[in-house]
Structure formats: C-alpha cells, structure tokens
Amino acid sequence: MKFKKKRQAAQKAHPQQDQSLTLAWFPGHMARAQREIVEALKKVHVIVELRDARLPLTSQNPQLIESISKKKHLIVLNKSNLIAPEELEQWFSYFKKHNIEVIDLNSFQAPSLTKLKKALVELGMLGRTSESKRALKLMVVGLPNTGKSTLINHLAERQAVRAQDRPGLTQKQQWVRINDELEVLDTPGIMRPNIPGPEQGYALHLIHALKEELVDEESAAHYLVSLYLKRNPQTLRETYQLSDEELALSALEIMEAIARKQGHLKKGGEVELIRTSRTLIHDFRQGKLGPFVLELPINP
C-alpha cells in the first residue's frame, strides 16, 4: 500500500520538500498563488482559513499559515455536516485548550453568513468597519477543495466565482463584494508542501484535496475500510449488506466481499478491487457512509 510514484503527475516538487516523502503536488499556479497571498496581505484586514472538518489538522498548510501569521486569523472547520456532532465537540475542546479561534460551518446552510459575521464581531474584526465606514476586507485561504469559493458564493448569494468538486479549480485571486461592510478575496487552494506520512496522504485523497491520480486508490480505500472497522463497523455492514462473519474479516477481505456483492469481477471471476475502491471512496465523499471524521485529536 503506497502512493503512486507518478513523478510527472506529481509535477514540480516544492524545493523545501522533505526528501523522505514520496508525494508532492505543488504545481506552478500554487507557487504563484502563495506569493500573491503574501502580497495581498496589506490589502486585507482578516484572514479566514478554511479547513475540512473531516481532517482538522492535516487539512492545514503550515507553511502558508506561517507566511500570513501577522494578520488576524480565524479558522473555519468547513463541511461540518460531514462529521458527527460529538466528533466536532472533541475538536472544539482541542482548539479551545490551545487558545485557537475556530468555528464550524456548513456552507450550504443559510445561517452560515450570520455565524461567520458573529464570529468576526466577537473577535473584534468586523466592528471596526462602523467607525471607518470602509468595508472589511477578508481573504479566504486553504487547501484545494475545502470549499472557499462555495462559501463566498453563499455569502454573496450569487454565483460570483466558480466552485466545483475539483481540487485546483480556482487559479487566480478574485475580489467579491458581499455588501457595504464586507469584501472577500477568493484565493486558489494551496496544497501543503509536506504530507507527514502515507495515512495523511490517503486522508487528503479521501477528502478530495489532492489531484485524483496522485494516490493509489486501493490503498486509500483500504485505509478508509480500516478506519470504519475500528470506529464504525455498523455503517459498513448496513451500507454494503455484510454479514457478521464478513465483518470479522480483514479490511482487504471485506473489500473483496464488497467487490463480489457489487459484481466487481473480471472475466475469470477474479475480484476487481479498483472498482470497489472507487465506489467506497465515492460513497464516503458523498456522505453515504454517514458523518465521519478521519482524524481525532491525539492529546485532546
């Protein structure tokens, strides 16, 4: 189980990449986008950093955060509808313990704008505009596909920028005027230059932050099944009609059982695990495997 070694697909490795790591996705537009984010710092008052609520630590970009650390900064755990409330609670206590300001959002829900505004007011970020009579300028940053453009469209209540389930869609900064008190800068998603290990790489693939062909899909699906076996086997049982005996098997054997049930077979009757892997990953991304966080705080 490993990352695909597709150097040409991996594109240019970042110069500061740890040599021991096998995966890097840092195409030219991301390097440019990172420079442009630093340049835009003087034009913005506040930074909203979007993370995927299913992966609150790994879906950050430490290098980017470092370069924007002088500005006021609010972390948003986005897509929080895809994790369970008790999982979200664990993360809130973790961030509280570390004195880090965090809110969660589900960008498809109408109260999101109110919630974001309230957080900005509480942090003393939005209140300043009434004195200066100038719009608050907010920059949204984060890994690819974390939902930056969707959030902005939601705030603007119109299709102001392109948003789609495709990492790396936004390639240029774009200002969007929300109303008299708020202007938002959409920025291209920037992948972290280092991915700590294979499991984090699989998890980033599962949340669809990486370009599809970089990660071995069977390994990512195997990782997903192993996590569900540990923390929520019932969902696997119900979704794929597994028996008690099947549920007691290894992750690989369970994938084979699902393959047979779904008719993912080659001509000779051999299982075709790649199809099963794609089904599992697709079902997870669509939320068909229920709300589920991919990482929990190690020292909550």
Ligand SMILES: Nc1nc2c(ncn2[C@@H]2O[C@H](COP(=O)(O)OP(=O)(O)OP(=O)(O)O)[C@@H](O)[C@H]2O)c(=O)[nH]1
């Ligand atoms: N379930 C769920 N999906 C969301 C949410 N917000 C965004 N999405 C989905 O996430 C996908 C990516 O959205 P984008 O807004 O294009 O992501 P982005 O961060 O702008 O991506 P890049 O431009 O590649 O950096 C889309 O399919 C959105 O519908 C959310 O709160 N919940």
Ligand SMILES: [Mg+2]
């Ligand atoms: Mg975008």
